[in-house]
Amino acid sequence: MKVCRNLTAVFTVCWAVLGCLQAVTLEVNEGNSTCIKAELSASLSITYVSSNSSRTVSVPLPDSASVDAANSSCGADGSPAQLVAAFGAGHALGLSFSTNGSVYSVRNLTLRYNLSDASLFPEASSSGVVTVTNDSVEIWAPINTTYRCMSPTTIVASGDSVTFSRMKLEAYMPGNDLSPAESVCTADQSTTPATPTTAGTTTTAAPAPTPPGAPERGTYSVKDSNGTECLLAQMGLQLNVSYVSQSQNKTVQELFNLTPNLTSWSGSCGASRATLVLTQEPTLTLSFTFTMNTTTNKYRLSGMGLQANWTDMAAPFSASNASLDFLRSTLGHSYMCNAEQTLQVAPAFSLNTFRLQVQPFGVKTKQFAAAEECQVDQDQMLIPIVVGAALAGLVLIVLIAYLIGRKRSHAGYQTI
Template identity: 30%
Template sequence: MKLLTVILALLFLALASDGQSTEQPATRVGKTTQPTMPTQKPATVVPTTQPASKAHTEGKATVVPTTQQASKAHTEGKATVVPTTQPASTAHTQGNATVVPTTQPASTAHTQGNATVVPTTQPVSTAHTQGNATVVPTTVPTKAPATTFSPLRTWSVSDAHGNECILAQFYAAFSGTYKLKDKSTGKFAFNMPENAQVDKAKSRCGSATESAILALSWYQTADTFTLEFTMDPQTKMFQLKSANVSLTHTEAHFPNSSATGAVEYGGVPSEVFFKTELGYSYKCTAMEQIPFKEHAFAITFTDLRVQPFQVDKTFGKESHCPADFPAHWGLRDSKGSYCLLADFELTFTGEYMKKDKKMYPFEYVLPQNAAIDNATSQCGSDKEPEVNAILALTFDNGSSFTQVFQADNKTKTFSLVNATAVLVHSPAHFPDSSDAGKPVTYGGMVPKKFPTGLGSYYKCSAQEKVDFKTKDKFALSYTDVKIQPFDVKDTFGEMNQCSDDTPKRRPAVPPVGHFNISNTKGICMMMQFGAQFIISYQMGNHTKSREGYYFPNITVDTEASTCTDTKAEFVAKFSPEGKKTEKDWTMSLTFTMDKDKNYALTNFTLRYVVDAMYFPGVNASTHDDMTVSNGTKRYDSTAGNYYMCKANQNITAKEVVATFTEMKVQPFAQEVKKGGFGDPTDCAADNDVSNIVPIAVGCALAGLVIIVLIAYLIGRSRTNRSGYQSV
């Protein structure tokens, strides 16, 4: 108002005088910054290997310990024993854990009683004697011995009628820690013996109401390995419920152990494993590890195939684990490791000439069975400032598609720089073509596409078009892209998502809710706000998506909220947008008062459910409880005052971005003597907006004053000119 008064006074003075003067008001330019959104492998397990040693005698029993070299079949009594061999395996990385499964060469089998025992064998080292016991020291070889793969054992469980109800094949290795006699911690790692047998007394078929159990035992039943499975009759899926191992602490596997007898390991995994449709077999050729917190215990499977509950004489169709196929196309280097991963759907479009000399449009979809041309494809390297990685695909008897990715090791980024298609003009795709049967080249150089940091992968579900602007109007249309051509560590790295991948459905404008919380002293918390949540999640096909929901203004359960003199916690149970009658989501806002009577929001937590009802594209059987939180201090005010912010305020917690708007919160309402809200504490974002408004009004009025003054001066000038002319 003061500014307006000054302006009007100046206008009056200007009109009352014959002088010419103008006044330019200062213009303030506010700078608005957008808040940045922060972005977000178990211990190195090397299963130890056991050295070979010579056979020794204990009483009347001849014991053949582990051996390194294969031996010929031999006869003990009337039993002919044929030695078996264990497969070699490849060390791999799981997370930060390097897992090197033990490889076991052929060994000499022997007979104990009526049982034929095939002992496990390990790399060569020298056995030694402690008292009457032959001790086989553990060794970790620097290079796995060359061995041949032995056939996988198939374990089965049958019902009372002899019908098989569980089938399983796998190699397993156990690793973890144990207490030594000197109270320090030792590590163990060894393979499950080949001679493990099904314990029929402990195994069972299972049903919709009872779990299925495969129990294996060895060493005269002292050691056991039990896998328990459950099924969901509604979704018709099965999964692993628990994995328990009982291991006898022998000197061979647990040197100097403080324990005697058997020790229990394993339990219920913290994640879901082996989840598959009933009637199908879960298969994982790659190594899959189940970790447990206690004893740092882990079970590592290789060449796993398991099928409980519904079995029709043999394994059913295979449902592979994600590790078996990290990408639709995976290029490997000379060591057999992945160096380039790519998933995408692609359509070629353009025009071609028919025999009538006229141009006609074509559309050619890249077949999903396109194969990698290893002769043309190449892995990238990080040794040069700029280097290329090439993925060449061949398909349809002579057609090919080649993409060249360039890495800039100075900026640590990569991009697509060339895409060339050679399409054979077949009648199916190019009817009546003037180049019938001939390969025609399309495409070429590309202005850098898919820019992404090295070690990350580029993802875009939305369609991305590459137009080459040529006479034949050739273009590429990509969808569902996942590409990582450099720095691949077994699977895709961190995701770099394209800007076009927005949530499939943005939330409606969040309604503002009004919530009062009371304790024995009366109202202790008053909350007014609207909120929405944008949540990233993984769909059933292992691709990322996002979904948005708002916090309801009604049907909210706040009974779990609490108030004290120094801590106020607003806890709200709800179902987003009323999708369910069950309130299965929970949001909590924790405010803390310090000794100086200043308070702030000190923690935000959201517990939400990932299932097919809330998140389109997830498997129907998925029901995961997720909890995220952010403990950054924000929304400061003082006792007796309330925090107010009309502008949007974002809180990021892992996969969740929560946006609050129209906030008016008084978490310590008991500090207001007269009741109700106290004095407001405005947020900085609102102050920026409130300053812009008067500045804009002032500038507009100043502009109006200038226009009026100019018009007045022009009018005076014309009046004076006409007076001179009359004189």
């Protein structure tokens, strides 16, 4: 049966103290149901070569933008959902979405611009359409939850950039309007909530929680479309999160160990990008994004995100970073670090890892390839060697001194 997609774009105007700011509402519909909805402002920063020099232009997403019906979809039959806004003379801004059933995320951002448009790119030295992408956007939220970020968020794509602001976004929607439950980005979260004052009451500070011990090591893997393992990971994970406590009316810091037997996992594998998503229903989702430099054959952990909604949180917690540079290794090798290491993701979130080994690319069998060890492990292996060498040297010095002393002692008894 042929499905008729009705795609509309409705534009609203928002007034601020310094003038008029435009916001656009974009909807992707399938039949009478809305599957993607975005309310946002966007400013594009594009660098191009003119006849004399390099120029950078700032282009706001205009009120003439419309949803590109040919390239937007709800993602049927396992294909990613797509929202593409077209504007001007061949320009477009696109977001591609994926989901694992519990979390949806922006899989990549695509910016397409036409250098032949002299109104935006005067005196451009070349013509034609340029397309740039970013595969590590790190915008995500639980299913049936609206992602909200009023603060400016800049996403870089091959030297160009897109800055979103006043963003509300939801994909794989259950209804025709944005869900009332919201996942708020880190930049929007307040760390200094107002403390309510009640006359005649005394507040007793809650006892500090007992720090957990080292976390249990979990084993996780991701399979490709052929059912073959393409990502392997073994690690103990401990979350270090600062959040607003509902009971204490202040920001508190808490350590939380991920429990492997209560955790489900999913992910995806590609030639230059792999993901691992760990979910501990219904309160926690932790995602890892690995990227490969196909020129150097080096890979790294480039992005990480956390969504949490613990009992004492005043609001759901969300933190992400798509510009990380951790766990670096070479294609054909795994990365290993037995020592505890701390990965700082955001001001309010860091991750402590224990007995970690991971291989997101180049998995040939169900076993890890030869490991490239972290510097901490190498240093710890070097210390016993240095100490042993020092002790051996000390023993040798004592032995030589003893032999010299013994020789002199015998010389004193020679016959005159």
